Amino acid sequence: MNIDFLELAEASPNPYVLMDRDLRLVWMNRAYCAVTMRAREDIIDRKMFDAFPADPDSESYRQLRESLDHVLETGEPDEIALIRYDIARPDGGMDTRYWSATHTPLHSPTGETSYILQHTVDVTEMHKLRDEVNVLRRADAVQERNRSLERESQRLLEFFQQAPGFVAVLGGPTHVFQMANAAYLRLVGRDDIVGKTVAEALPEVAAQGFIETLDEVYRTGKAYIGRREPVLLDGDHEPAHARRVLNFIFQPISDGDGTNTGIIVQGADVTEEVEYEERQELLIQELNHRVKNTLAVVQSIAQQTFRAVPDSAPAMATFKARLHALAAAHGLLTESSWSPASVREIVELTVGATFGPLDDRVPLDGPDFLLNPEVALALTMIVHELTTNAIKYGALSDDAGRVHIDWSVNAREDCDVLSLTWRERGGPPVAAPSSEGFGTRLIRTGITSKRGTAVDLRFEPEGVVCALEVMLECGAHHEPSAEGPISSPSMPG
Template sequence: MKDLAKSGAVSADLATAFDASPNPYVLLTPDLRIAGMNDAYLEVTNSRREDIIDRPLFAAFDSGPGEEAPENVRQVKASLEKARDTRQRDHLALVRFSIPKKGPDGKVNFEDRYWSATHTPILDAEGKVAYLLQHTNDITELERLRRQHGLNDSETISALDAMIGGNVMRRAQLVQEDNRRLETERNRLIDLFMSAPGFVAILSGPEHVFDMHNAAYGHLIGRGSVVGKPIREALPDVDGQGYYELLDSVFATGEPIEGREAPVSFQTSADGPIQERFVNFAYQPIRDADGQVAGIFVQGHDVTDSVLAAQRQKLMIDELNHRVKNTLATVQSIAMQTARSHSNPASFAETFQARLMSLSHTHDLLTRSHWEGADLKDVLKHETEAHGCHRVLANGPHLALPPAAALSLGMIFHELATNAAKYGALSTTDGRVMVDWSVSEAPERRLNLVWREIGGPAVSPPVRRGFGSRLIERNVRHDLAGEVKLSYAAEGFEAELSVPLTKGQIS
């Protein structure tokens, strides 16, 4: 201790009092090295200051030989580490620890001694453990007194022995062994608690103060430890969602409460977005020795992924039903309109089959993207590649189409390509089709597309409007909420489409 006084770690007065105490003390660093000791400690351990200062405690004193030595060292070390890690005083009621003594012949022998020990953490100004103070009492003479009387646990013993001898020491040993077992079981339960895959927490008192919680609970709430805080202070973002009131009810009535797929929203950072989660949970009352509710055990699982998956599956099923109905309605309309334009069954069958194949091609394209949409250029290529990719020249930016718009434009491109192959530019070897599109931003975002045929035969307006032109106009105006203009100039057919890029149309 004098060395610490010289270094300024302790005051000179404190060092003097420490060294003068008749009780044995040793001061240890947090890594269990000897930092100081008083004369009483040197005397009781039969050691010299210069031999043990700055040495690891268990290198200076190893409990000697014997089968029990490792367990004796483990007990002392575990008690010191517990005091250090918990910053709380820890006691050893009874431990056997041998002391080396040099005999007349110079040979070192180990003398068995029995000790009780108290380990006290000494904190610095920041609340961290600076030293550990070990205070020991040598109670070996009590054990020797019991042995001198020749008594054992099966015999009737005197009042004196009951007070200071074998029974006291035996009870102390049994209590210490029980405490060690309880500590081991407690640590095992805490390990299970902390590593549980579901979230768990223990709340105490009517204010629901966090006693402890595991990592899964911390992940759920999106913040660090909230131990020691009332729930209304720790989780203010849960206010108004009903969970405070559920906890109040469990504490007041003692009746457990369960919830399934319950939504709960957390704000994981001060300026971050609100995140909604879904949980299965149970609030179980914790009762004290008198049967009164002292706290609440919270347990459950985050089932957000499964809830969202179920919602998505239902949405997909509803969307599939909607698409099937729309597809059947489209097929019915195609059949009726084709029948009106083709009195010959063979001609009807050929045209009807071609239009169904066009619808099928676009469905295939959408299926590849799991019906999340398709690019305009891909839809155009899919519907016109049968006529030769070098004959339909596409020029425009990539533009993502949602499923409904992709189907409508697919049908439009099919009709335009079919008419061009029958009557227009694609009916001759030199004809070409130029397809240009762009996106305008003002006054609203719109798709502007032009289909222009060149190098084909002379064109004249049709005598009557066929199904193809009616389908194009209906799809643009009804399904896409746009505008269309069909021009039959002599040098080549031209179609101009203008479609708003609004939510629900094209994105």
């Protein structure tokens, strides 16, 4: 069977064109003419880049030229997976086209490439479809990002609404409420403030001068911090219609170029905390008043009792001194509202009340550690007894003696330990007493009954030495703060 292969190629639905070594178009089939919108007689015997011109500096020209040169130089086929090559329409306009091309060499008997057969496929629609798919994918990605942003915005809005402190956002120089969380609405006792200026929504706040403060923050860009400021609110429901005490900040909001655009109002209602402290202060003052009255009554009873006892004046003086020391310790704690007191303050106050100015006779050496009020009271009584004995019999009974008091706080396995040493030197020789009086027994009792607390009272010839060890804060160690750590030991009884 004889087959006319040229006729077969002519009838092929696939576009083919044949060019010689000079890239002259020597044959093309009907499909090629159709896809390129050219008549055979218009392009036959013309060079490829004359029949289908392209800018020599363009990527289209470079891709096609390099592929054809490769076939001519190597004698091997070459493919262009995708090339944009625009062609002219019959009406003179240009069509944007995308192609896929295969260049196959046809060799002469000597093996030289004589012709190049180009099989070209118009993939413009496929390329558009791919672009559309990519667009859809990008659109899906953008939509997913938008949904993610929406979810994130919703979470931020929920956090904003559920924040325990009150928060509001004011916009512009007139301070229009743009947002306000539930805590802020409860505070002011209104639900309809968004969209209104502060002056319109809260006229009572404007009357108290806060608009001027907001104006200053907006103008200068400097935040304003209010600490325990009283504010009168006239809202329709609790906790408004009352005097509130607030901690708050007016924080300016600025855009990229530093221009102020609004203010964030954020804070907390500390009314109950302040009222509690005021009640506590009142109770402490009442307690102090009653303690002083009780001590006065005790002193009066003691005076009446000792009056009938012969030679009781020295004992009465000692008793009064102990009462005065106790009263001084109560006064120190009352001044600090029965908050922890420092070791240094306790020692200075107690020794000074009995001996006078410490000067260089009683040097102190130790950190500003804070003690629980109960421990502070007990330490006051012990230091008072030691000071009294030193004045009567020890290093402070003449002009030469000195008392050195040092203390430290050390962390042990389970507890912090306060170690305080009272050391007398330079006074008259010391001998142990033949019997213990109340003062000595009070000292030896120590500060607490906690296991591990110890008192070592020694009557050395050079002077009395008293070493106290007090177990503090068992079960937890605390790093010293700027004000010192706080101990909370229990007391006997």
